Amino acid sequence: MNIRESIEQWEEAYLNPYAAFSKNSKGREREEEACDIRPAYQRDRDRIIHCKAFRRLKHKTQVFLAPEGDHYRTRLTHTLEVSQIARTIAKSLRMNEDLTEAIALAHDLGHTPFGHSGEAILNKICSQGFAHYKQSVRVVEVLEKNGMGLNLTWEVRDGILNHRTSGHPSTLEGGIVRLSDKIAYINHDIDDAIRAKMFVEEDLPECYTGILGHSVRERLNNLIHDIIRNSYGKPEIIMSPDMEKAMQGLRTWMFENVYKSD
Numbered sequence: 001m002n003i004r005e006s007i008e009q010w011e012e013a014y015l016n017p018y019a020a021f022s023k024n025s026k027g028r029e030r031e032e033e034a035c036d037i038r039p040a041y042q043r044d045r046d047r048i049i050h051c052k053a054f055r056r057l058k059h060k061t062q063v064f065l066a067p068e069g070d071h072y073r074t075r076l077t078h079t080l081e082v083s084q085i086a087r088t089i090a091k092s093l094r095m096n097e098d099l100t101e102a103i104a105l106a107h108d109l110g111h112t113p114f115g116h117s118g119e120a121i122l123n124k125i126c127s128q129g130f131a132h133y134k135q136s137v138r139v140v141e142v143l144e145k146n147g148m149g150l151n152l153t154w155e156v157r158d159g160i161l162n163h164r165t166s167g168h169p170s171t172l173e174g175g176i177v178r179l180s181d182k183i184a185y186i187n188h189d190i191d192d193a194i195r196a197k198m199f200v201e202e203d204l205p206e207c208y209t210g211i212l213g214h215s216v217r218e219r220l221n222n223l224i225h226d227i228i229r230n231s232y233g234k235p236e237i238i239m240s241p242d243m244e245k246a247m248q249g250l251r252t253w254m255f256e257n258v259y260k261s262d
Contacts, residue, residue, distance in 0.1 A: 003037045011039075016094040018235045020171040026154035029141070040153050041098035047150045048102060053109040053139045054079075061115040063189050063258065072192050075108050081188055082107065085224060086180035089237075090173060092228045099173040102152070103159030107177060110135025116259045133164045175237035176227075183223045186251050187216045193258050205253055211246040223247065 008023040015021065022039035035043055048054055057076035073081075083104035090100040111132040112118030122130035137160050141149040159174030161167065165182070169175050194200060201214065213219040226243045239247070 004035055004039055007039050011096065014094065015096060016172075018172055019095045020099050020155055020173055022096065022098070028151045028153055029149075030151050032151065039098060041096060041102050041156065044150070044152045044156045045098055045102040045105060047152065048106045048109075048140070051109075051140075051144050051150060053144060054105065057108065057111075060111060060113050061118070062185070063115050063192060071195065073188055075111055078185060078188065079105060079108055082177065082180050082184045085184055085220070086177045088224060089176050089180065089227055089231075093172075093176075093231055093237075095173050095176065096171075099155055099159070099171065100176055102156045103163065103174055103177045104180065106140060106152075106156065106160050107136060107163040107181060108132065109139045109160075110137070131164075133161055133167070136160045172231075172235070172237050179227060179237060179239070182247065182251060183220065186247065186254055187219050187223075189254060189258060191216045193254075198258065198261070204250070208246045208250040208253070211242055212250065 008021070011019070011021050011023075020041075022041055025040045027040075034040070038046070054076075057079055058074055060075035062073040062075055062078045083101055086100045086104045087097055089095075090097045112122055112130075114121075119130060119132050137157055140152050140157065140160065144150050155171050155174070158170045159177055162169040162174055163178045163181055165178075167174075167178055169178055190201075190204070201209075209219075213222045223239070223243065226239050227237065230240050231237045238244075
């Protein structure tokens with residue numbers, strides 16, 4: 001009995017026609033014998049969780065550089081929150097949850113310590129510049145396993161590279177992670193900023209919270225439902241125009257008042 005083949009058959013029977021089917025992957029840079037239990041993207045997910053770069057995320061800052069207390073986000077907790085949001089959307093849309101999870105878990109592997117400030121400084125002092133999404137790909141292609149990399153599938157590497165705001169992932173699963181990342185960091189960073197007493201919920205611009213919601217929980221619920229509702233049965237992952245405009249506006253406000261704040 002080949003369990004992997006049974007799962008691949010199940011995918012073809014159940015998943016959305018626009019989903020990325022495991023058996024149709026463009027493959028890996030180095031050819032490998034297929035696993036008899038796990039489809040390609042599940043195998044990628046497992047490799048990411050077990051790699052050193054994933055473990056290092058627990059010591060990397062999300063936003064606050066030296067917070068007092070254990071409840072502030074790190075890159076690891078942010079990554080897990082992105083994965084949870086992305087998997088919820090993927091399952092609701094009958095997309096490939098394994099691919100979605102693999103991209104989500106790896107999307108920030110190349111991020112710096114010291115949050116946005118660390119990335120900005122490295123970009124100044126590195127002769128070729130620095131971008132965390134490119135470094136994340138470099139981690140999985142080159143740096144892990146003493147220069148061998150993790151040999152992930154093309155679809156996972158594409159999703160990692162294109163999770164940034166200006167990215168254009170080739171799979172809908174990559175598109176889900178791209179939006180889930182924004183949803184996670186905007187709302188959870190608001191939660192951390194309120195905990196740090198930088199502002200209170202009522203200080204957030206009403207022109208955005210009136211559309212998105214007046215609490216972290218309400219905003220997460222509204223944004224996730226909006227993506228599912230507007231993407232269902234379509235060959236694209238989209239939000240309603242008003243919701244997307246409000247989310248981008250709140251993101252800009254966060255950059256001005258939190259991420260770039262002294």
